Amino acid sequence: MGNADDETCPPTNHYNPSAVNHRRVAIPPPQPFVKSLKNTLKETFFPDDPLRQFKNQPAGRKAVLGSQYLFPILEWGPRYTLGLFKSDLIAGITIASLAIPQGISYAKLANLPPILGLYSSFVPPLVYAVMGSSRDLAVGTVAVGSLLTGSMLSNVVSPTQDPKLYLHLAFTATFFAGVFEAALGIFRLGFIVDFLSHATIVGFMSGAATVVCLQQLKGIFGLDHFTHATDIISVTRSVFTQFHKWRWESAVLGCVFLFYLQLARYFSKKKAKLFWISAMAPLTSVILGSVLVYFTHAEKHGVQVIGELKKGINPASIMDLNFDSQYLPGTIKTGIVTGIIALAEGIAVGRSFAMLKNYNIDGNKEMIAFGMMNLAGSCTSCYLTAGPFSRSAVNVNAGCRTAVSNIVMAFAVMITLLFLTPLFYYTPLVVLSSIIIAAMLGLIDYESAIHLWHVDKFDFAVCLSAYIGVVFANIEIGLTLAVGLSIMRVLLFVARPRTLVLGNIPDTKVYRNVDHYENANSVPGILILEIDSPIYFANSNYLRERISRWIDDEEDKLKSSGETGLQYVVLDMSAVGNIDTSGISMLDEVKKMVDRRGLKLALVNPGSEVMKKMNKSKLLETIGQEWIFLTVGEAVGACNYKLHSCNPKMNYDDESEKYSSNV
């Protein structure tokens, strides 16, 4: 436009080149490298701008805000009232009644002494109450985390042959989980947790719950020897090859309690007000079971019981941490895997309740709180803790208002530890197995899986592969499979972007995908393509070949229908968020290819990053800035103007002659 050649053509068309000239695609103003790097880093690591409230504040206020940032209790504590405490007291006692039997049960899952489950419900909730930003999360041990700890650490050292070393390694793994979680929060790497997609977590959790249920067959049938493998095949074989050792007394007791627990859940589900039936069911099961065993002396007839639990609160375990290089790889790996799974579950639970009650959870802050809680736990005889969904839901239903419900629960557990542990002597193990199974059946989330299938088949595949991997191989394989598939999907999206043919929507200047909009009409002589992703090394070869194939197809189609030949190729770059040097070379090659075919190339609406890089690489000069348009409509207008007013220049023929090979 506006160059000497064009001025000879009379403006026979409604398109007015000079009117458009003042709204060109701008080249963004140059930005110093340091500044643009700083912006990128800020947006990557501080997207939530956590220091915003510190701006323009006096130093004293900054100190107050800083400590409130680290210890949210300082923020809400001063406003705490008796009314709130009443609610928190009831919620705290309710979750304590759930935490005590669940704590003992889950510790068994991790091959740890049952008392550790109680220890772990005492110190960590106190730390979280001070540092956490969720008002609803009930802190404690989690089934999947316990199972993971158990299965991963069993590979390092046998829990039956050297229980003391195993215990110390469990503390060490918890220590590393804490370090890793806190480090993720401090270095603002929370987005790593985001790579565990919802689909992955649904599949993984359901798989882990299935595996945990299978493991409980040991307790239900009162078996002494059991496989250490977690896959369904080993477990089934282990159960059925020991058919002659099944303890029927134990199995009957287990089924009765499982039925009772499921019945309680059924009523609670029917009426939200009845949540306490389900919440109290585990504790009543424990009491009923213990009383039953005490009076029938069933422990002498094949029903295993917990036995003696040590009185007293958590002993220090900081001296037990084991950093022996022989076990270090195992404990670090266990710490990282269990830590990230605990985070993913805990933060998702915290976020969903925060969403419901309309307040915000700061992911990175939560990670620091989780990390500190596990660090403190590892020094006080606790193992991995997080925020289990079931207990948090009970907490919310029981009307908790702040993290004080966790403090109440911790005190209830403390009283249990100090005075009530002898009462658990006669508690039958099979009741604990029933409690675990009942909790796990609630985690198998087939409804979500069905939803995934309906909405997004690929997410369903991710979910299913996580489930199958966990159930048929092991937990690590399932997790790796699902995360690998999810990442592959992202990479595949970039490696195989869609190129869409656009057409004009009648009576508008709007151009849209002809496959999506049935009324969109293609423009004669002009091929309009939209590229659907950033142009990177991973897709530049593909895009070059795909664009060339689109042009081939279009020329074939036009030739066979006898219409006017193709004259212009318009690339809509609106959706191209970024480009790298491979992408720039690709565009350069597309330009040459289009030239050789005697066509013209126009670009539409490249973003600021793309314009900047095209400018720096001189590609802008090669394409010609007059061939870059703000909208598809303008590009088509300009092409039509040239098409109908004068013949497009074929000054590229010489070159194509020169290069065309004789073979």
Add this chain to the structure above:
Amino acid sequence: MGNADDETCPPTNHYNPSAVNHRRVAIPPPQPFVKSLKNTLKETFFPDDPLRQFKNQPAGRKAVLGSQYLFPILEWGPRYTLGLFKSDLIAGITIASLAIPQGISYAKLANLPPILGLYSSFVPPLVYAVMGSSRDLAVGTVAVGSLLTGSMLSNVVSPTQDPKLYLHLAFTATFFAGVFEAALGIFRLGFIVDFLSHATIVGFMSGAATVVCLQQLKGIFGLDHFTHATDIISVTRSVFTQFHKWRWESAVLGCVFLFYLQLARYFSKKKAKLFWISAMAPLTSVILGSVLVYFTHAEKHGVQVIGELKKGINPASIMDLNFDSQYLPGTIKTGIVTGIIALAEGIAVGRSFAMLKNYNIDGNKEMIAFGMMNLAGSCTSCYLTAGPFSRSAVNVNAGCRTAVSNIVMAFAVMITLLFLTPLFYYTPLVVLSSIIIAAMLGLIDYESAIHLWHVDKFDFAVCLSAYIGVVFANIEIGLTLAVGLSIMRVLLFVARPRTLVLGNIPDTKVYRNVDHYENANSVPGILILEIDSPIYFANSNYLRERISRWIDDEEDKLKSSGETGLQYVVLDMSAVGNIDTSGISMLDEVKKMVDRRGLKLALVNPGSEVMKKMNKSKLLETIGQEWIFLTVGEAVGACNYKLHSCNPKMNYDDESEKYSSNV
């Protein structure tokens, strides 16, 4: 629009709701799952639609096309003429003169007997001539591939202590390289090679060339013992701690030949017509060096010579392939890494010359050809071969027209093998080192690195990390680092998409990023955001928080300036190519968040995939289809119409009241 509430508002504005109604964002027609899966797989694995020419052809023609597809020689062979042969003959002899000294030199790099370099320039070029689709590629051993083979296999078995086993493992690694390359081609996984970006290859090749040059110090200084490590620190230490063993005769000879080779290259670079000076320089160096040693008996004064080379063409080596499970992991790994590097270089070289001469290279077909050539090579005493850039460039400069130049070269090498090997007896090793150094200096591509720095800093970082990794650690670390960084960039693009605020460009209905277009004006009361990438699990948490922060910022800004409050949030989804279930949940949560604040949410131009999933997940009902617009202009028009004609309804206040917590 058009619902009962709106009809009470008088149309005070130019915006006409009913006129817009007929061009809504369509919900794409439902597609059967199998069909859409088939389309996706086709676009992923067959983007070039290789079977297109087979369509609607009789069976006989299909067979012909099929064999022409596998063996391109059947396609161009019948049209081959004497004129073409003349060109190919000259080119073939020229590259043979380069291939013979380079072949012998590179075999030393791989710690293999020199004769293998000649064997490898005989069989593989013949295979490639039949199966390859490039007319310009000169096949033979490559420096970087040789170095990689040498350094990776040396970790499996020592080439000095058990040279026979080492040789057999080299054949086996070549076999696996061939299998891997052919498999990539057959299973259409060529895009894996695309993940080695241009920047990675530049950095990696330059680093490898540096390492190769450093290794030659052994030959130049005539040292007997030398480190097996390839990093610059080990090599420098190895050279300088053996200062007293330096052979000055050898070093002087080496420097003279190096100077000669560089001078030849200088002249060739100045005038393209003089390319033959540079092409012939290695052979003349070998001849001059051999004659010099023969007459001065320098081999007795510290100048090492090649010594006896066995006469005769390639012996069969199929029985030497070693699949012992002890060495299998090492040979498979070497095969995969060297195979993929060879492919990446070979295909890039083939493509760049094809681009110049205006014909197409089919990447997957090339991979099959490379694979077959290495498979055949591994059975006939050859090691890894590919298409080196330097030799192919000479081939092109010498006027090659078809792959026949490779056949000519193969015959020249065969004649050498049959009759001329005794002539190499006196060839000094130091000349070979000079030849390698001269070739490698040409591979250190600092100009490309500078270009990368100018255009794209991140690509420069990738390139630099590959270089530093290769030079200071080892080849594998450098490669892993660069590929890891490149993939991280892609993931980071998806994990941290940009959200852009759009404003109206004066006198148009066009809305563009206000940071990019200085004249774009924001619309009072309406916040328009563009999302710049697909919405996936990896970014849905980030996007939710970022959108909420944009709204906070906008409300703060409006409050402080006393303007009308924010009423509408418009999300431009044009650039959102796809969405998964996490993304759908995110939109759902954004909708709830916007509702709670008493604002209205409008979406603009969601793509077909997004519309489909929103429809299936019922999100479309939640948002309301009347709040989804084809263009930003229409969305703003509709919002303005409501804004100025009647007060927006605040029927969400109750709900936000209900959920707001008291603390």
